[in-house]
Amino acid sequence: MLENQPEKWDMEVDLVSIGSGAGGLAAAIAAQDHGLSAIVIERSSELGGVTAYSMGEVWIPGNHLASGLGLEDSPESGRLYVQSLSMGYGEDRAMLNQAIHGPVALKYFEDRIGLKLQVIRNFPDYYYPHNNNSVAEGRYLEPVPFAAETLGAFQHKTRLTPHLPAGFTHEDIFHGGGLANILAWNYELLAERITKDLRCLGPGLAAYFVKGALDRGVQLFTDTSADELICDGTRVVGVRATREGKALFIKAKRGVVIAVSGYERNKDLAKTLSNLLDPVSMVFGTVDGAHFRLAGPLGARIARVPDPANLGIHMPGEEHDNGTPLWRGSLPFLGLPHTIVVNRAGKRFANEAFYRSVYYAVDHIDGATQTHPNFPCWMVFDHQARTKYPCGGAMPGQDLPEGFAVISGSLKELAARIGVDPDGLEQTVGVFNDYAEAGVDPDFQRGTFPWGAAMTGDIKHKPNPNLGTLREGPFYAIALQRMGGGGINGAGLVADHHCRVMGWDDRPIEGLYVAGNSMVRFDTGAMMQSGLSNARGMTHGYLAGRHAAGCPSDLLDTALAGQGTVA
Amino acid sequence: MIDTEQSIIIEAPIEQVWIFAKDINAWAKLMPGFQHCDIADADHSRWTLKIGVGALIRTVKVAVHVGRWAGPEDADFTFALEGDPVQGRGSYRAVALGPAQTRISLAVQVEGTGPMAPMWEAMGRPLLPKFARGFAEQFKGEVEQLGGGATDAPP
Ligand SMILES: Cc1cc2nc3c(=O)[nH]c(=O)nc-3n(C[C@H](O)[C@H](O)[C@H](O)COP(=O)(O)OP(=O)(O)OC[C@H]3O[C@@H](n4cnc5c(N)ncnc54)[C@H](O)[C@@H]3O)c2cc1C
Numbered sequence: 001m002l003e004n005q006p007e008k009w010d011m012e013v014d015l016v017s018i019g020s021g022a023g024g025l026a027a028a029i030a031a032q033d034h035g036l037s038a039i040v041i042e043r044s045s046e047l048g049g050v051t052a053y054s055m056g057e058v059w060i061p062g063n064h065l066a067s068g069l070g071l072e073d074s075p076e077s078g079r080l081y082v083q084s085l086s087m088g089y090g091e092d093r094a095m096l097n098q099a100i101h102g103p104v105a106l107k108y109f110e111d112r113i114g115l116k117l118q119v120i121r122n123f124p125d126y127y128y129p130h131n132n133n134s135v136a137e138g139r140y141l142e143p144v145p146f147a148a149e150t151l152g153a154f155q156h157k158t159r160l161t162p163h164l165p166a167g168f169t170h171e172d173i174f175h176g177g178g179l180a181n182i183l184a185w186n187y188e189l190l191a192e193r194i195t196k197d198l199r200c201l202g203p204g205l206a207a208y209f210v211k212g213a214l215d216r217g218v219q220l221f222t223d224t225s226a227d228e229l230i231c232d233g234t235r236v237v238g239v240r241a242t243r244e245g246k247a248l249f250i251k252a253k254r255g256v257v258i259a260v261s262g263y264e265r266n267k268d269l270a271k272t273l274s275n276l277l278d279p280v281s282m283v284f285g286t287v288d289g290a291h292f293r294l295a296g297p298l299g300a301r302i303a304r305v306p307d308p309a310n311l312g313i314h315m316p317g318e319e320h321d322n323g324t325p326l327w328r329g330s331l332p333f334l335g336l337p338h339t340i341v342v343n344r345a346g347k348r349f350a351n352e353a354f355y356r357s358v359y360y361a362v363d364h365i366d367g368a369t370q371t372h373p374n375f376p377c378w379m380v381f382d383h384q385a386r387t388k389y390p391c392g393g394a395m396p397g398q399d400l401p402e403g404f405a406v407i408s409g410s411l412k413e414l415a416a417r418i419g420v421d422p423d424g425l426e427q428t429v430g431v432f433n434d435y436a437e438a439g440v441d442p443d444f445q446r447g448t449f450p451w452g453a454a455m456t457g458d459i460k461h462k463p464n465p466n467l468g469t470l471r472e473g474p475f476y477a478i479a480l481q482r483m484g485g486g487g488i489n490g491a492g493l494v495a496d497h498h499c500r501v502m503g504w505d506d507r508p509i510e511g512l513y514v515a516g517n518s519m520v521r522f523d524t525g526a527m528m529q530s531g532l533s534n535a536r537g538m539t540h541g542y543l544a545g546r547h548a549a550g551c552p553s554d555l556l557d558t559a560l561a562g563q564g565t566v567a
Numbered sequence: 568m569i570d571t572e573q574s575i576i577i578e579a580p581i582e583q584v585w586i587f588a589k590d591i592n593a594w595a596k597l598m599p600g601f602q603h604c605d606i607a608d609a610d611h612s613r614w615t616l617k618i619g620v621g622a623l624i625r626t627v628k629v630a631v632h633v634g635r636w637a638g639p640e641d642a643d644f645t646f647a648l649e650g651d652p653v654q655g656r657g658s659y660r661a662v663a664l665g666p667a668q669t670r671i672s673l674a675v676q677v678e679g680t681g682p683m684a685p686m687w688e689a690m691g692r693p694l695l696p697k698f699a700r701g702f703a704e705q706f707k708g709e710v711e712q713l714g715g716g717a718t719d720a721p722p
Contacts, residue, residue, distance in 0.1 A: 159622065161622055162622040162623035162624075163623075187686045187688070190690065191689035191693055194690070194693045194694075195692075317626035319626075321619060323624070326623065395686070396682070398651065398683070
């Protein structure tokens with residue numbers, strides 16, 4: 001163990017949380033509530049992390065809000081769902097730990113900080129109804145609109161998202177016909193929420209936690225980057241940070257929580273840890289793998305679960321508020337009627353209405369030719385899609401900015417212009433159009449995942465919300481770029497059930513915790529379920545804060561003792 | 568349609584305010600998110616702006632046409648966003664409150680057209696007054712900074 005203490009500390013607290021997303025804030029709140037003094041340091045100029053960029057979905061099986069509505073579920077059913085989809089890449093103990101503590105952490109933050117979530121009605125699990133333990137609704141929660149004025153001086157220091165209007169809840173969006181039917185949304189309501197700064201989705205979720213931290217006197221430092229962990233030879237005892245260009249040594253008597261999200265903005269780490277080549281990203285630049293730089297020198301163990309490349313699009317002229325180009329996830333657009341995704345051969349290769357299917361297929365390597373048969377790939381759509389649906393930041397019917405799409409009157413010419421086999425594309429579209437008319441996709445089963453219909457289809461489109469012909473020119477093609485997972489990456493720090501970072505010797509590194517996306521996803525393995533990342537962050541923060549305060553949760557031990565196993 | 572009118576008192580003579588007001592380039596530069604302004608002729612220009620909605624910044628191009636110059640009191644203009652179904656009109660009115668004091672009123676009306684109109688207007692409603700207010704304050708600041716003496720008004 002390192003011994004690198006400074007001659008003098010600039011500050012002294014019990015717990016330092018590094019990163020101000022759900023994970024870091026939850027840990028600081030839980031610690032402070034259990035009698036510790038806590039500080040959150042955040043490298044960017046705003047609080048809230050990628051949590052605030054998110055859709056604000058929180059996925060917790062067996063939560064009390066669903067049971068209050070009479071929706072039948074249990075943490076155990078959720079655990080079985082996750083485990084059965086994890087393909088052996090996860091760890092049973094980690095899955096059980098999340099299943100047990102998710103509902104507990106939710107209740108805790110409701111009671112303590114006034115977190116208000118609601119069930120997103122009629123919003124199914126990804127694999128509903130294909131998995132025996134999936135549910136049609138109840139596990140997905142989202143924030144009730146949060147009055148950001150109550151944040152006082154931090155109102156404008158708490159992050160918003162460029163990805164969606166933060167004045168709408170899922171309920172509002174689905175009520176208006178879903179993401180596809182953007183013109184039918186209630187914009188009067190949006191205007192009212194913007195005027196009153198009532199925040200929904202991720203900005204709402206992050207704001208609840210910022211408020212919780214402020215209310216109990218947790219110190220919140222923005223523009224403060226953690227650069228090194230400080231140890232006394234036996235345990236982690238502090239952090240060296242940089243603030244206003246100067247070193248700041250913060251003593252952490254009870255522990256340090258690393259909650260700095262993933263590493264996708266660091267292209268080298270993305271390539272070497274996730275085999276993600278030259279990715280673009282939906283998130284801001286500070287999501288660049290600080291957890292490895294911080295914990296690596298202490299011998300922290302890292303591991304990886306499968307994490308396919310996402311696919312992104314950039315509409316020229318759209319930027320983050322710091323001036324960098326904004327990349328959007330292509331997920332909401334790929335499964336829309338009148339839209340397909342094709343490879344160089346002009347062939348479809350996956351169920352475009354279920355992103356897990358597309359993304360894993362994009363990474364596929366043909367060992368015989370040492371190529372990626374499905375990358376590069378293009379989203380191809382017709383005039384009907386352009387008239388009815390949004391595309392990136394462009395509204396239905398709106399001209400696409402120059403450089404966004406290749407446009408042509410004929411499919412063959414379009415294919416030639418983008419370097420796709422023209423005959424292949426024409427044939428694919430011919431077959432697809434027959435499927436679309438019949439409302440059935442025998443090749444890839446588009447439209448058989450209700451989640452995909454809700455999130456990437458047009459729920460008003462008949463007979464199949466994800467199938468519509470490509471018959472009307474002009475035709476459009478947009479090249480899809482490999483993209484990071486929005487902070488969710490496959491590799492991360494290994495931790496025990498109290499979120500203590502583990503060394504390569506399989507022993508916890510004393511005084512060091514990890515929360516959120518910085519922790520490897522042994523609790524999901526190869527599966528993914530939106531809402532789980534925010535849920536993990538909250539849950540990890542709760543567990544880490546309690547443990548650092550000397551009140552560790554014993555629920556996993558109790559559950560395992562009941563099964564005759566030890567934690 | 569959404570509209571706003573913002574008045575502000577400027578500590579400068581009306582003629583001096585007009586020197587600033589009739590320079591379309593100077594106006595454009597005061598717009599939040601101004602990138603550049605291409606002047607086609609005395610009445611027509613094209614402004615490139617970066618407009619922020621929440622955490623999203625979009626680059627928009629705005630074609631501006633001044634239809635009436637009636638200085639030092641009045642000017643009327645119209646504008647249209649390129650690629651977005653949004654257009655509008657506005658007016659500049661100045662009244663001399665004294666030899667070195669002028670009240671200006673800026674009125675702006677914005678109209679979305681087509682199926683997206685409700686969206687544009689709902690999103691713009693809370694933003695427009697703030698936007699116009701910010702603009703008026705900047706305008707005042709710039710004119711007052713130009714200083715008392717710099718006027719082509721008759722001595
Ligand atoms: C568009 C989009 C939609 C999403 N939707 C959902 C959803 O609905 N539900 C869901 O569960 N997940 C969703 N996600 C993913 C989810 O939001 C994130 O996985 C989750 O919020 C991560 O939380 P976290 O606490 O791990 O980190 P974050 O919230 O990202 O916080 C990490 C913070 O650490 C800071 N930091 C980094 N390095 C340092 C350093 N050295 N010192 C100090 N601070 C540092 C960063 O600036 C950042 O603010 C979405 C992501 C995106 C991009």
